[in-house]
Amino acid sequence: MEEGQTVEIQETREPLREQGSIRVLLELLEQQGMNQEKGDVLRMADYIDSMEMQLGTVLKELGEVKKQLGVMQESKVKLFAVNTIQKAEHQVKTLRFQVGEWKRKFVERAEQAVVDFKEKGERCPCLCGKGNAPYPRLAKTNRLCIR
DSSP states (O other): OOTTSOOOOOOOSSOGGGSHHHHHHHHHHHHTTOHHHHHHHHHHHHHHHHHHHHHHHHHHHHHHHHHHHHTSOOOHHHHHHHHHHHHHHHHHHHHHHHHHHHHHHHHHHHHHHHHHHHHHOOOOTTOSSTTTOSOHHHHTTOOOOOO
């Protein structure tokens, strides 16, 4: 993204872990006993939300510094400081936009994971092929589940 371009910041109003598709994915992971994967999803969601909040805080603080510089007398130092802050604001807005994109993709992938799971159905924990296993090679062996 080039300097001078406006960056539209996409913010999702609610934290990732509270969004419907993420909650459904977490529930499916829990039902399948995939607690480690559920924890990974939660940690990633919290990390992305945290980055978004931190970048928002940085933008607010840069705005406050700009206000304070507004009362300074004109000088080379003020000009340099204002220019530096504008560059920093642009970089932070670019990063925040990217985090918004990550957030959007995270939700899309969670939705796709839920759809994929529902299409393939539950699988037997021993991967024998029972229960619409998503592993056609194993399903063709016609082995019986030892459970």
